[in-house]
């Protein structure tokens with residue numbers, strides 16, 4: 381099982397691989413592929429539940445999907461993404477909510493930057509729960525920073541993001557996600573911090589990379605962020621398989637003998 385110590389020790393030695401998962405079968409594949417960290421992201425809202433904003437999921441949905449992921453994982457570190465209302469709306473509830481992720485088998489939680497982020501992260505760390513910080517584009521509060529856009533494009537806003545990452549480190553976070561920032565800025569932060577940075581749309585100089593699994597597999601067609609790379613295009617394959625199934629059911633080709641069960645001949649006689 382990957383530990384926090386293992387992840388921190390990987391900084392500048394071996395890049396850290398992180399992917400999101402929200403269910404048992406995908407989490408099992410990621411674990412088999414030896415992905416270091418599996419993040420049960422609140423991107424669940426967008427790519428699984430079809431909602432517009434990550435703020436529309438709460439603890440109930442996140443814990444439900446966390447349980448499925450944890451059941452599948454034998455080696456990776458599972459990180460639970462704290463939903464907006466579990467810490468930003470009420471920072472005093474943050475520790476209790478973080479504990480629920482740990483009780484479900486997560487090894488850590490993730491929190492996005494907001495006004496009280498450093499204090500909140502420090503209180504969760506003090507309760508013995510490892511925390512991953514998240515700066516740059518923070519989707520839970522993106523409306524306050526101009527929407528889902530690249531952040532830190534001028535010196536003043538870049539400096540603010542550096543300070544946020546440093547505050548997360550001072551609060552005891554074991555790693556910091558850098559989302560959608562210029563690669564030069566990500567490089568500066570990665571060099572400044574002792575803990576690993578995990579980039580998403582932050583260029584190649586981070587200590588690790590994270591992608592949303594639905595983007596990587598081509599399972600989400602509503603939008604494709606510029607920074608995400610499709611390593612497979614499963615959408616058309618799913619469509620083709622489902623169309624073929626429909627065709628075979630309509631024609632009577634499925635189910636054939638190989639996919640059916642038989643009653644022994646003497647039992648048929650008795651039945652008749």
Ligand code: KIV
Pocket residue numbers: 400420421422423424461557559580590592
């Ligand atoms: O919820 C999520 O998928 C995330 C990643 C983009 C880091 O927070």
